[in-house]
Structure formats: C-alpha cells, structure tokens
Amino acid sequence: MAATAISIISISSSSPFTPKSQCFLKHNNKLHHQIPLSSFTTTALKTSKTTTTTTLSTRRLSCSASASVSSSSTLPSALLFDCDGVLVDTEKDGHRISFNQTFQERELGVAWDVELYGELLKIGGGKERMTAYFNKTGWPANAPTSEQERKEFVASLHKQKTELFMALIEKKLLPLRPGVAKLIDQALSQGVHVAVCSTSNEKAVSAIVSFLLGPERAEKIQIFAGDVVPRKKPDPAIYLLAASTLGVEPSRCVVVEDSAIGLAAAKGAGMKCIITKSGYTADEDFVDADAVFDFIGDPPEERFDLAFCGSLLEKQYVS
The missing domain is CATH 3.40.50.1000 (HAD superfamily/HAD-like)
Known part of the structure; x- marks a missing residue:
C-alpha cells in the first residue's frame, strides 16, 4: 500500500536550550510527540493500512533570537x-488578590483560595467568573435579587477589582x-x-x-x-x-x-x-x-x- 503523507512541523535552534526543556509538536491536527529540544530532530510519520513506521529527518529550522530574519523567510501577518x-x-498574585480585596472591602464574606481560583479560570471573563460562582454557591446577603440589579452589582465589583489590579501593575510588582x-x-x-x-x-x-x-x-x-x-x-x-x-x-x-x-x-x-x-x-x-x-x-x-x-x-x- 502507498504511504499517506502526513504534514509535520520541524523545530531546532542554534540557541543553547537546556537539555530538560521539551516541546510538543503538532502532527496532522491529532497526533503529538514529545520531543526533547536537545535532540533538534524532526520525527516524520508514514502510515498505511497495515503498518506504521517512524523515520527521522534531520531537516532543520534556525530559531535564534539574535539571527536576523531574511526577506525570504515566512513571517506571520x-x-x-x-x-x-x-x-x-498575573492570575494567582494579581487578579486573585484584587478579587479578594474587593470582596473584603465590600464585606461579601467571600475569599477565593489558589485552588478554587484555578478552577474559576476555566470561565472566561471576570464578571462571568463572579456570576457563575455566586450562582453556584449562593449570592451574598447584601447582593440585590433581581437579574438586572445583580448584573450591575457584579459590574461594580469588577470595576473596583480592576482599579486595585491596575495599582499593582503601576507599581510594577508583577x-x-x-x-x-x-x-x-x-x-x-x-x-x-x-x-x-x-x-x-x-x-x-x-x-x-x-x-x-x-x-x-x-x-x-x-x-x-x-x-x-x-x-x-x-x-x-x-x-x-x-x-x-x-x-x-x-x-x-x-x-x-x-x-x-x-x-x-x-x-x-x-x-x-x-x-x-x-x-x-x-x-x-x-x-x-x-x-x-x-x-x-x-x-x-x-x-x-x-x-x-x-x-x-x-x-x-x-x-
């Protein structure tokens, strides 16, 4: 049977990467191989209905920060x-701290620890994060009850949290x-x-x-x-x-x-x-x-x- 060509990405570098560093490379939108960067080789795969063989290619790509990019090189737009x-x-020691300080100043009786905040990060957006949390655990006693007022309440919390976070950034603490x-x-x-x-x-x-x-x-x-x-x-x-x-x-x-x-x-x-x-x-x-x-x-x-x-x-x- 004729082998089916699979698109690959090769990576190597003239920079002295640490031997322990590893990169995951994408193969045909599905298959990943973990390749130590210290090897600087490309793994190419050939597949057929009955066999799968692995060959090594030494085709190399320069990847040095100090090397200028030639006019013939492909560049992203x-x-x-x-x-x-x-x-x-920023998350653990920036946004999380600012959320907790806001909750404390507004006397909500809420505090997000490191592990909980990691779970909440699966929700995109700070306002959306707070809303999902309150919907699941219960809204604070001093929060409004109507949907529209709760949106405004969350927006005000997020505005206050943002101001506290910006103060951290302006002080260049992160x-x-x-x-x-x-x-x-x-x-x-x-x-x-x-x-x-x-x-x-x-x-x-x-x-x-x-x-x-x-x-x-x-x-x-x-x-x-x-x-x-x-x-x-x-x-x-x-x-x-x-x-x-x-x-x-x-x-x-x-x-x-x-x-x-x-x-x-x-x-x-x-x-x-x-x-x-x-x-x-x-x-x-x-x-x-x-x-x-x-x-x-x-x-x-x-x-x-x-x-x-x-x-x-x-x-x-x-x-």
Whole structure:
C-alpha cells in the first residue's frame, strides 16, 4: 500500500536550550510527540493500512533570537498575544488578590483560595467568573435579587477589582514573562502587526501594555479586550475581530496563549497557536496546539522566536 503523507512541523535552534526543556509538536491536527529540544530532530510519520513506521529527518529550522530574519523567510501577518498568563503571570498574585480585596472591602464574606481560583479560570471573563460562582454557591446577603440589579452589582465589583489590579501593575510588582519583550520587538521591527487579545478588562490590559512594555511599544500594539465582543473565549470572536480590524487573514496569524480556552478560541478562528504554559495551566490539555513551551525565553534560555512563529505557517510533507 502507498504511504499517506502526513504534514509535520520541524523545530531546532542554534540557541543553547537546556537539555530538560521539551516541546510538543503538532502532527496532522491529532497526533503529538514529545520531543526533547536537545535532540533538534524532526520525527516524520508514514502510515498505511497495515503498518506504521517512524523515520527521522534531520531537516532543520534556525530559531535564534539574535539571527536576523531574511526577506525570504515566512513571517506571520500578525502576532496576537493573550494577556494574563502570557505577557505576565498575573492570575494567582494579581487578579486573585484584587478579587479578594474587593470582596473584603465590600464585606461579601467571600475569599477565593489558589485552588478554587484555578478552577474559576476555566470561565472566561471576570464578571462571568463572579456570576457563575455566586450562582453556584449562593449570592451574598447584601447582593440585590433581581437579574438586572445583580448584573450591575457584579459590574461594580469588577470595576473596583480592576482599579486595585491596575495599582499593582503601576507599581510594577508583577514582571513580564521571559522573552515577551524580545518577541514583540522582533515582530515590530519586521513590520508584523502585534495585538493583545484578552477577556480581561480593557483598562487592565492597557495598563499592563503601557507600564510593563513601555509607551514606545504600546503605541504600536492594538488591544482587543473585555466586552469588545459579546462572546468571550473559548469563542473565537475576539481573534476574528482582531484579524478583521488589522486587515489580515486569520490563517496568517500566530497566537500565543497559555490556556485551553484561549487555545480553543485561536483554533476556532483558524489561526496557528503556540502555548506558553503558566502557573495555573501547566496540566491543561493542549492536544490541539501547534507547539507547547514552558515560556518564550530570552537568550541563553530562549525557547522560540519570530522565525519559528513564521515556520508554523509553512506546511512540510514527507512522502
């Protein structure tokens, strides 16, 4: 029987990755193999009705932050970042703390511990998160009873929480994750659109971009956040809006996410998606991701760069 060609993605790097670092690579939308980056090889699969054989290919892709991207290299039309957990690991010691401080100041008798908040993060959006929690556990005694008043009540809690969170960001108490500024600078220098697409409040996202990435970068980065779309992640609406606004094809966009709901949104929009795991998402299911890393990374611990993002747009086949 003739073997069926399966599309593969290859990865290697001239950067000195740590031997323990591993990346998950996407194969034919279903199959993943865990490949140590220290091996710098590609596993190509051939299948037939009766046999499955594995061959090794030494086809290599340069992936160095210090190497310039040649004019012939494939580049994404847009690089789209989630915010919380991707730009900054904000959830446990940022948003959660701000929610709890709000609950305390409003005398609601509610506190979200680390484990509970991790479960609540499966719900996209802070207002939606609070509503789901109160619906399940019971609304506070001092909360209104009508549906419309409860919406307004939750909105007021979220506004107060956002102000507290922004104060943390303005004090720069939460740092950027490794490699974020590097990757954004590479994209901007090559004329690639950069945007941040988040379910978080627009003011909070803008504060992160302005205070942590700096005003020079911030003025070149578009933000799509909060209630800019009626349906939040895992719905793909925010990524489709970003592509439409930027005037690019979704298939030419590469998304950097950290969660399963963000991954679902990116893939639902028809985009490539790289996962950089965060504190709360390390054990989530990323089987549909195009690649999975622990973080982006700066040299000498770089995990990937703009050239690698572009390589995801190039389909390679093994006959």
